[in-house]
Each structure stands twice: as C-alpha cells, then as structure tokens.
Amino acid sequence: xxxxxxxxxxxxxxxxxxxxxxxxxxxxxxxxxxxxxxxxxxxxxxxxxxxxxxxxxxxxxxxxxxxxxxxxxxxxxxxxxxxxxxxxxxxxxxxxxxxxxxxxxxxxxxxxxxxxxxxxxxxxxxxxxxxxxxxxxxxxxxxxxxxxxxxxxxxxxxxxxxxxxxxxxxxxxxxxxxxxxxxxxxxxxxxxxxxxxxxxxxxxxxxxxxxxxxxxxxxxxxxxxxxxxxxxxxxxxxxxxxxxxxxxxxxxxxxxxxxxxxxxxxxxxxxxxxxxxxxxxxxxxxxxxxxxxxxxxxxxxxxxxxxxxxxxxxxxxx
Amino acid sequence: xxxxxxxxxxxxxxxxxxxxxxxxxxxxxxxxxxxxxxxxxxxxxxxxxxxxxxxxxxxxxxxxxxxxxxxxxxxxxxxxxxxxxxxxxxxxxxxxxxxxxxxxxxxxxxxxxxxxxxxxxxxxxxxxxxxxxxxxxxxxxxxxxxxxxxxxxxxxxxxxxxxxxxxxxxxxxxxxxxxxxxxxxxxxxxxxxxxxxxxxxxxxxxxxxxxxxxxxxxxxxxxxxxxxxxxxxxxxxxxxxxxxxxxxxxxxxxxxxxxxxxxxxxxxxxxxxxxxxxxxxxxxxxxxxxxxxxxxxxxxxxxxxxxxxxxxxxxxxxxxxxxxxxxxxxxxxxxxxxxxxxxxxxxxxxxxxxxxxxxxxxxxxxxxxxxxxxxxxxxxxxxxxxxxxxxxxxxxxxxxxxxxxxxxxxxxxxxxxxxxxxxxxxxxxxxxxxxxxxxxxx
Numbered sequence: 001x002x003x004x005x006x007x008x009x010x011x012x013x014x015x016x017x018x019x020x021x022x023x024x025x026x027x028x029x030x031x032x033x034x035x036x037x038x039x040x041x042x043x044x045x046x047x048x049x050x051x052x053x054x055x056x057x058x059x060x061x062x063x064x065x066x067x068x069x070x071x072x073x074x075x076x077x078x079x080x081x082x083x084x085x086x087x088x089x090x091x092x093x094x095x096x097x098x099x100x101x102x103x104x105x106x107x108x109x110x111x112x113x114x115x116x117x118x119x120x121x122x123x124x125x126x127x128x129x130x131x132x133x134x135x136x137x138x139x140x141x142x143x144x145x146x147x148x149x150x151x152x153x154x155x156x157x158x159x160x161x162x163x164x165x166x167x168x169x170x171x172x173x174x175x176x177x178x179x180x181x182x183x184x185x186x187x188x189x190x191x192x193x194x195x196x197x198x199x200x201x202x203x204x205x206x207x208x209x210x211x212x213x214x215x216x217x218x219x220x221x222x223x224x225x226x227x228x229x230x231x232x233x234x235x236x237x238x239x240x241x242x243x244x245x246x247x248x249x250x251x252x253x254x255x256x257x258x259x260x261x262x263x264x265x266x267x268x269x270x271x272x273x274x275x276x277x278x279x280x281x282x283x284x285x286x287x288x289x290x291x292x293x294x295x296x297x298x299x300x301x302x303x304x305x306x307x308x309x310x311x312x313x314x315x316x317x318x
Numbered sequence: 319x320x321x322x323x324x325x326x327x328x329x330x331x332x333x334x335x336x337x338x339x340x341x342x343x344x345x346x347x348x349x350x351x352x353x354x355x356x357x358x359x360x361x362x363x364x365x366x367x368x369x370x371x372x373x374x375x376x377x378x379x380x381x382x383x384x385x386x387x388x389x390x391x392x393x394x395x396x397x398x399x400x401x402x403x404x405x406x407x408x409x410x411x412x413x414x415x416x417x418x419x420x421x422x423x424x425x426x427x428x429x430x431x432x433x434x435x436x437x438x439x440x441x442x443x444x445x446x447x448x449x450x451x452x453x454x455x456x457x458x459x460x461x462x463x464x465x466x467x468x469x470x471x472x473x474x475x476x477x478x479x480x481x482x483x484x485x486x487x488x489x490x491x492x493x494x495x496x497x498x499x500x501x502x503x504x505x506x507x508x509x510x511x512x513x514x515x516x517x518x519x520x521x522x523x524x525x526x527x528x529x530x531x532x533x534x535x536x537x538x539x540x541x542x543x544x545x546x547x548x549x550x551x552x553x554x555x556x557x558x559x560x561x562x563x564x565x566x567x568x569x570x571x572x573x574x575x576x577x578x579x580x581x582x583x584x585x586x587x588x589x590x591x592x593x594x595x596x597x598x599x600x601x602x603x604x605x606x607x608x609x610x611x612x613x614x615x616x617x618x619x620x621x622x623x624x625x626x627x628x629x630x631x632x633x634x635x636x637x638x639x640x641x642x643x644x645x646x647x648x649x650x651x652x653x654x655x656x657x658x659x660x661x662x663x664x665x666x667x668x669x670x671x672x673x674x675x676x677x678x679x680x681x682x683x684x685x686x687x688x689x690x691x692x693x694x695x696x697x698x699x700x701x702x703x704x705x706x707x708x709x710x711x712x713x714x715x716x717x718x719x720x721x722x723x724x725x726x727x728x729x730x731x732x733x734x735x736x737x738x739x740x741x742x743x744x745x746x747x748x749x750x751x752x753x754x755x756x757x758x759x760x
Contacts, residue, residue, distance in 0.1 A: 048571040075571040081563025086336060097328045098572045142568065152571075 001026040001181050002047065002150060007056035009042050016042045018205040019056070024150075024183055024198075029176055031192040031199035031213070032185040035291045039205040040185050041078070044152055047183070048075045060150065074099075074148035078155045078185070080139045082127030088138050089114070089123040092145055099146030106145065113141040116171065132159055140168065144175070151175065154185045169195065189284035193217075199283075201290065208290055217280045220289070224252045224279040225259065230272030238262040250279065321576035329573070329581025330588070337552050337589045346548055351597055354537065355604075376425040377480055380437040380446040383430065385456040391488035395426040397480035424480045441465055450481065513707070534705060535674060535698035536667075541597050542624060543663050543694040546631045549590035550639035550660075553582055554652045557643030566741050575738040579640055587632050594628055620700055626719065631693035633726040635663060641733035644740030645748060662690035666698060677702040683714060689725035692718045 002024040009017040017039040024030045034040045045051040047058055049065045058065040060072065083091050089110055096106025114120045117137040122130060130138065136159045143151060157165050172182060172195065184196060192199060193213060201209035201216075209216050227249045232242050238257030243250050253262055263276055281289075289295065337343055381388060429446060431437035437449045448466035456462060462485070464478065483503060490499055512520040560566045569578065598621070638659050646652035666673060666685055673682040677699040685695040696710075696718050703710055736753065 050567065050570045073571045075568050077564050077567045079564050080568065081565060083563075083565065084559065085340075094328075094332050095569075095572070098325060098569065139568075 001061060002183070003057075003059040003062070004043075004047065005057045005059070007043070007046055007053040007058060009039075009046060009051065010054050015205050017046070017053075017202070020200075020202060020205075020207050021056075022200045022207070022210055024181060026181055027176060027179050028197040029172065029182040029184060029195050031196040032183060033187075033189075033192065033199055033201040033209070033287060034203055035287075038202045040202065041154070043202065044075065044154065044183075044185065048073055048152060072149045073152065074143040074146065074150075075152045076139055076143040076154060076156060078158070082130070082135055082138055084128040085126055087124045087126055088119070088130070091127065092138070092141055095142050096145045099148075101146055109145055109147075110141070113144055117141060117167070133161060133164055136160055137164065137167075140171070144171075148180065150181050150183065152183045152185075155187070156184065157186060157188055157191060189282065189287055193283050201287070203291060203294070208295060209286070213283065216286065217283060218278075220286045221278055221280045222252070223255070223257075223259075224250055225262075226250050226277045226279055227266070227271070227273055227275070228277075229274035230270075232266065232271055233269060236262065236265050236269060238265065321574055321580050325573050325577045326581040326584065329578060330585035333552075333556065333582050333585025334588045337556075337586060338592060343552075343589065343593075346544075347593055347596055350541075350544060351600055354540070358533065376427065377448065378427045378429065378446045379481055379484075380429045380431050380440055380449040382432070382434045382437050382449065382451040384454040385452045387452060387456060388485075388488055391428070391484070391491070393428045393430075395428070395480075395484050397424040397426055397483050399424060399479070426480050426484055428484075438465060441467065448478075448481065450485070535677075535701040536670060537601070538620075538624065538701050539666065539694040539698040541594060541601075542628060542631070542697050543667070545590040545593045545597075546628065546635050546693060547660055547663055548593060549586045549632050550635045550656065552586050552589060553636055553639040554643045554656055555649060556582065556586075557640065558646065558649035558652050561644070561741065562648055570741065575741055576734060579734055579737050582640065583633070583636050587629070587636060590632055591628065594624070598624075620697075620704060623700055623715075624697055627693040627697055627722070630719065630722045630726050631663075634689060634722065634729050635659060637726065637729040637733040641729075641736035641740065644733075644737040645753065659690070663694065665691050666695040670698075673698060674702050677706065678708060678710065686714065686718050687721060689722045692722045 004020060004022050006019050006021050007017055008015060008019055020039075020043060032040055032043065042051065046053045047065065049058070065073075082088065089107070092110040092113070093103060093106040096109060097103055099106075101109070111120070111123070114123050117140065119134060119137060119141070122134060127135065127138070140153075140156065143153065156168060160168060169191075176182060184192070186192060196213055198212050199209065199216060200207060211219075226245060232239075232249045232251060234242065236251075238254055238261055239251045240254045240257075241252040243252075251262070253259065259276075259278070263273070266273055266276075383389065429440070431440070431449075434449070434451055437446070437451075440446050441449050448464055451463045451465070453459065453461040453463075464481065486503055487499060490502060494502070510522050512522055557566075560569070566578070573581075639656055642655045642659075643652050646655055669681060669685065672679065673685065673695060676682060682695065682699050685691045686699055688695075696715070699710055739753070
C-alpha cells in the first residue's frame with residue numbers, strides 16, 4: 001500500500017532522514033520505532049506530504065503521495081490539541097467536511113465515533129472543558145473521521161489510563177479488521193509486540209531494523225532455551241551451561257549446537273520436558289541495545305552523519 | 319499556489335461562522351462606534367461648555383495707557399457677543415439658538431493704572447483678569463501688550479474679543495461717527511464667505527458643514543482602518559491557536575497550506591466586511607440627519623471605493639498577518655511582530671489635521687499613494703473633498719489603487735511561501751536571515 005523509496009531529508013547539512021526504504025502492507029499495523037531525534041517525525045511528515053523529500057519518493061498504491069490528500073491519510077501528531085472554544089461536535093464535523101464528507105455524513109459519523117469512545121454526552125462541550133484523557137480520545141476521533149485508509153498515529157497511547165488504552169487497542173483492531181492500515185509510532189515496546197505485524201527502526205536517520213516483529217526478536221535471540229519440567233543433568237551434548245531462572249531451567253547452547261539435536265538429547269536422557277522455549281529478548285531490550293551500541297550504523301562516529309558522509313546502511317534486521 | 323476551492327471555502331465558512339459568534343467580535347461591532355460617538359459627544363460638549371463659560375465671564379481689565387489715547391474712554395462697557403453657529407449638530411433638525419442678548423453680553427470693567435508694575439501686581443493678586451499696556455509710541459508703532467494668567471494650553475489666541483472690541487471702538491471714537499464705527503467693528507463678521515460646493519456653485523460657507531467635513535472622513539477612515547486590522551488580528555489569533563495546539567499539522571494531511579491560507583483570508587475578510595457593512599448601515603441610519611442638516615450628500619461612489627480599498631487593504635494586511643502568524647511561536651510574539659504593520663495603517667490619523675485641512679496637499683497625496691497608508695488616507699481624502707466640493711485627480715486614485723493592488727499581490731505571494739515554511743517551525747521564532755534561508759530551500 002505505502003511504498004517509501006530511498007527518501008532523504010537534509011537540514012543544515014545534516015541528513016535527518018537518510019536513504020530510508022520500506023513498505024507498509026495493506027491492512028497491517030506497522031510500527032515506526034526510533035529514539036528521540038532519530039528522524040521519525042520528519043519521515044512521517046514526508047509520508048503525509050507535509051514535507052517534500054530532498055531525494056527519493058513516497059507512493060500510495062503506486063501513486064505520488066499528494067494524490068491521497070484530503071481523503072486517504074489521517075495523521076495524529078504526538079503533540080496535539082483541540083480548538084479550545086469550539087464544541088467538539090462542531091470541530092469533528094469540520095474535519096469531516098475537509099475530508100470530503102457532506103456536513104450531514106460528517107455529523108452522523110461524528111456521533112458514531114463519540115459513541116464508540118464513550119464521549120457522546122460531551123458532544124456539545126468545548127475542547128477546554130474536557131479532561132486530558134477525553135481530549136486524547138477526541139483527537140483520535142479527529143484522525144478516524146472520514147475512514148482514512150492509512151492511519152498514522154504518533155504515540156497514541158500516551159496520556160491514556162489502562163481502561164482507555166484497552167479501548168484504543170480494541171478500536172485499532174476493529175479498524176484493522178475493516179481494512180485500515182495503521183502506522184504506529186511509539187516508545188511503548190510492549191504495545192508493538194502485542195499489536196504490530198512488522199516494524200521499522202531508525203536511528204540517526206538511518207534504517208537499523210526492519211522486518212516482522214518476530215523476525216527482529218529472533219535475530220537477537222541468545223541461542224538459549226528455558227525448560228519447564230524435570231531437572232537437566234550435566235553432560236548433555238551441545239549444552240554449554242545450565243542455570244535456574246524463575247523456577248525454570250535455562251540452558252545456554254554451544255554456538256554450533258542445533259536446538260532440535262539438544263531437545264532430542266534431553267529426551268534421550270529421560271528429562272521430563274513440559275516446555276522448551278527459546279530465550280528471545282523483549283523488543284525493549286533490543287531497542288536499548290541498538291541505540292546504545294549504534295548497531296546498524298558505521299561505528300566510531302559521533303553525531304549524525306553529514307551529507308558528505310552519507311552512505312547506504314544495511315540495517316541489522318534486514 | 320496549489321489549492322482546492324471547495325476545501326478553501328469550507329475553511330472560509332468555518333472561520334467566518336466561528337469568528338462572528340465570538341463575544342469579542344460582537345464587542346468590537348457594537349462598542350467601537352458607540353465609544354467613538356460617546357467620546358466625540360463628551361469631548362465636544364465639555365469643550366463647548368468650557369468655551370461658553372469663559373466667553374461669558376465678566377472681565378476686569380487693567381489698562382496702562384502711556385500714549386493717552388484712551389483717556390476719555392468709559393470705565394464700564396457691555397460687549398454683545400455675536401451669535402455663533404451651533405458647535406455640534408446633534409439631530410435631524412437644526413438646534414434652536416438662544417438669541418437673548420443678556421445671555422451673550424460680556425461686562426467689561428476698566429481700571430486705569432499709571433504704572434505697569436502695579437498693574438501686574440494687581441493681576442497676580444487676582445484683582446484684574448488681564449492687563450493691557452499701550453506704549454508711548456503706540457500711534458506710530460501699534461505696540462500693544464496684553465498680560466493675563468494662562469489657564470489653557472495654546473490659549474494665546476483665546477477669546478479676547480471683548481477687550482479688542484473696546485480697544486478698537488474707543489481708538490476711533492473721536493475720529494468717525496458712531497455708524498461708521500459700528501461698521502468698522504463688524505466688518506469681519508458681516509462679510510459672508512462664499513466657497514464652491516460639490517456641484518461647483520458658490521454658496522455661503524457653512525460652519526456645520528465644515529465640522530461634518532472633518533468628522534465624516536475621520537470616522538470613515540477610522541472604521542476602514544479598524545476593520546482591516548480586526549480581520550488581521552483574528553487571523554493571528556486563529557493561526558496561533560492552531561499552531562500551538564498542532565491542529566495545523568494534522569490538518570495538513572487533509573488540506574494544503576494554500577487551501578488554509580486562502581480559506582482563512584476569505585473567511586476573515588468576510589468578517590471585516592460584515593463589520594464595515596454593519597457600521598455603514600448604522601452610520602447611515604443615525605448620521606443621515608446630520609448630513610442633511612449640513613447639506614452634505616455622500617456620493618455612492620464613495621461606498622464603492624471604500625469597498626475596493628477595504629478588499630485591497632485587507633488583502634495586504636491580512637496576508638502579512640498570515641505570514642507572521644505562521645512564523646511566530648505564540649500569539650504574544652505574533653502580536654509583537656504585527657504591531658509594526660498595524661502602526662503603518664494608523665499613521666494617517668496622526669497626520670489628520672494636515673491631511674484634512676488640505677486634502678489635495680502634498681502630504682495627503684503622498685500618504686494616499688503609499689500602499690500601507692493608502693486605504694484610510696484615500697478614503698479620508700475622498701470624503702473630505704466631497705464635502706468641500708473639490709475633486710481628486712483621477713491619476714492619483716488610479717495610481718493609489720494600482721500600487722496597493724501590486725503590494726497586496728506581492729504580500730500574498732510572499733506570505734504564501736512564508737506560511738508553507740512557518741507552519742512546521744516550532745521552538746525559537748526564526749529571524750529574517752533564517753526565514754530567507756528557509757525560503758530559498760523551499
């Protein structure tokens with residue numbers, strides 16, 4: 001659905017986004033990850049045609065992104081607000097009309113959205129009269145009105161209590177089931193693991209990880225397994241070390257060992273194996289590791305690359 | 319420019335409907351003319367009362383007559399004030415004038431002193447209201463001095479008609495008969511001044527008409543300038559709110575910056591036009607009596623020119639405000655920037671007296687050709703000339719409109735570029751070199 005091809009944006013001789021290429025498939029929830037200042041917002045602004053790339057292209061269903069303006073893309077920025085002195089119903093109808101809806105349709109959909117988010121009773125209240133959480137939900141309604149095909153949400157969970165987080169997750173699932181594609185930018189890695197199909201991580205403007213969430217996590221797996229069941233004796237071929245972790249047994253495999261061979265050896269030794277689970281680091285640990293080590297970037301540099309230094313980078317996850 | 323007319327019109331409609339429902343709009347709409355009328359009425363009334371009070375006060379004049387020309391003059395005298403035209407026409411009918419002689423008689427009492435110092439001591443002690451010294455060589459040189467305690471700024475030409483009348487009357491009393499003396503004393507007053515009317519015919523110059531010919535251009539110019547700036551101020555407020563709350567950023571996935579700019583300009587221009595229209599209707603309703611009393615016909619072309627100058631003036635200032643609103647970080651900064659331009663619009667009001675006293679003079683012409691001050695100056699000139707019965711050369715009107723249109727188009731194009739760049743700038747407000755750098759990159 002969305003094709004981003006070698007986009008680059010340079011400010012003051014610094015490449016804020018450098019040669020980034022990725023696809024977002026129709027109907028998936030795609031995560032855009034990266035530390036603060038990595039270039040995520042600039043990348044999103046190029047995807048939404050607010051900024052023009054200095055090089056590269058952004059296509060929506062094979063057409064230049066500008067063609068989708070007004071109808072197909074909705075963007076909820078991280079820092080956001082509402083019209084303070086305008087009733088939320090009017091503000092939402094206005095956004096709907098700008099997206100090409102008639103006033104009547106926009107009003108009908110606004111009422112439905114407010115119902116969905118539990119805000120129907122507040123329809124005639126001004127933005128300033130709402131709590132922060134309510135404002136957050138109204139802002140989501142602003143993005144959802146007009147049924148965009150590509151929904152770009154920047155930190156949509158921030159400011160929401162657990163009940164509303166669950167509500168938003170449910171809304172996203174419903175939208176996805178209805179065919180909406182979601183591009184989610186967030187620092188909440190557990191949400192990415194739970195919600196997203198694929199992810200892209202950029203650091204200092206470069207792609208450093210790209211793939212399905214599972215692929216990315218498996219790339220950083222330790223070649224270790226957690227076994228629940230009986231005691232693991234020493235001397236099992238291919239097992240380098242054995243330790244206890246939270247009441248279970250963790251075995252570290254030798255570099256050349258294959259997990260199937262080790263499992264067979266454990267069973268041959270009469271070990272009771274109730275579960276045999278690979279040790280995969282959480283996405284959060286991978287995120288911290290990649291940022292701290294600069295994985296995927298040329299090592300030994302300090303600060304973002306200059307224009308002259310820009311070279312294509314192969315991300316660690318590709 | 320890249321815009322969709324339908325989206326721009328949705329924005330325009332929304333800007334208009336939300337702005338005209340704001341309490342501050344209603345306040346401006348109703349209170350601006352009310353305050354203006356109140357201030358005009360109160361200051362006029364106070365000034366008139368003050369003048370009348372001083373006119374009718376008894377005067378005790380000390381005279382030091384070194385030339386001896388007033389030796390035989392009487393020590394008491396009743397000066398009959400001439401009847402003035404009413405200072406401020408206040409209704410549809412001409413106000414009644416009080417013709418009673420007693421109400422307009424100023425008693426004058428003379429005290430003779432041989433020594434100027436003693437006379438001045440008497441003035442300082444408050445025993446006399448003024449001292450007149452007639453020098454020894456008065457008949458040869460005409461040297462005459464009057465001393466009095468000043469109570470007002472610029473009062474050197476205060477109402478000393480009673481004293482002058484006494485001095486003149488008794489200077490010639492022994493030389494001409496009383497009839498000729500009366501004619502001499504009334505010579506200035508009995509001579510009617512005829513000036514051309516709008517149709518080119520000569521008619522008696524009318525004080526009331528002259529007064530209206532001052533206030534009408536002033537009020538029209540002020541309303542025009544206020545409505546132009548009001549639209550711009552709403553632009554600043556709206557843009558600042560949308561930028562601060564980042565509403566603009568999410569809107570830009572739906573609309574182009576040019577859609578936004580055009581929609582806002584049209585919507586808020588309509589707000590300014592509504593304001594002008596309402597004021598014009600109110601002015602015609604309440605002021606028609608005054609205009610009729612002063613025999614002034616406001617030509618319909620004046621309304622047409624007011625409309626054209628409003629459109630171009632608003633386009634010029636509204637565009638500038640759009641650029642400023644997009645670049646500034648918040649409303650406070652935006653208003654600080656905008657102040658410079660707002661002042662340019664009001665410069666003609668600081669130069670009101672020279673412009674209106676000579677509406678085809680050099681200053682008035684220059685100010686009406688200079689685009690930032692052209693709308694209010696030209697409208698003031700047009701209404702002043704209309705009431706005075708003179709015309710503005712066509713080339714001046716054409717040049718003024720042409721230059722203003724050129725500047726408005728330039729401001730629109732420049733602001734459109736600044737607007738596109740500025741919408742996404744957050745943090746420190748950029749300075750001019752930074753803006754130019756960003757514009758080159760855009």
